[in-house]
Amino acid sequence: MARPGGFDAEAHEKHHWWRGLLLRAVMCGALTVLLYWAWGWLGVLVTLMLWARAFAADLVALGEIGGRALRQLAFRPVQGRFYQFKGHRIRVLDDEVDRRRWIARDDLATALGASIPAGVIRRRQPDALREERDGLYLLDEAVLAWLREQRSDRAGRLALWVEREVWYPVRGRKASYTQKGAPEGAPPEGQKPAG
Numbered sequence: 001m002a003r004p005g006g007f008d009a010e011a012h013e014k015h016h017w018w019r020g021l022l023l024r025a026v027m028c029g030a031l032t033v034l035l036y037w038a039w040g041w042l043g044v045l046v047t048l049m050l051w052a053r054a055f056a057a058d059l060v061a062l063g064e065i066g067g068r069a070l071r072q073l074a075f076r077p078v079q080g081r082f083y084q085f086k087g088h089r090i091r092v093l094d095d096e097v098d099r100r101r102w103i104a105r106d107d108l109a110t111a112l113g114a115s116i117p118a119g120v121i122r123r124r125q126p127d128a129l130r131e132e133r134d135g136l137y138l139l140d141e142a143v144l145a146w147l148r149e150q151r152s153d154r155a156g157r158l159a160l161w162v163e164r165e166v167w168y169p170v171r172g173r174k175a176s177y178t179q180k181g182a183p184e185g186a187p188p189e190g191q192k193p194a195g
Helices: 009-015 017-039 041-078 105-112 118-124 140-149 153-179
Strands: 082-085 088-095 100-104 129-132 135-139
Touching (some): 082 153, 100 140, 100 153, 118 129, 118 135, 118 140
Antiparallel strands (some): 088 100, 100 135
């Protein structure tokens, strides 16, 4: 822990990690040249163990970073848009401006096992449909309202899943408090209860 106005050795080393790497490379290189001069190729073989020991942790860390980077690169096309309900893939689009999400109607219908009437949702909420290249997407709030009106157990479970996995994460605790309603007698958001 750094003292106020004092020297923070740990932070200094984080920014100058290359110094230790360079020092190890110079030391190993010098020893390799010395042993090559003394023993020839046998000296180089002996110093290979020294090189491996000196750079093993760095090579493992480099491998981990490379693996993470490859994984991110591989999953970038579906990052944040791939969801699954009971083994069914459901595509979700984020709308960062309005802080809401759009769910693919075909994927929802497949997961529900029944069709979802776009006309009914359009009559209730005209801005709840969005046409994309890969199909029609429905606003998550409109999907929730429609699913809650259905009588099947599967629709109830799907509505709960949409609320937990899609609706709630993008809006957060404050939205659920104000939009779904607080318990009877609860003080307004941000105000402490009397007593």
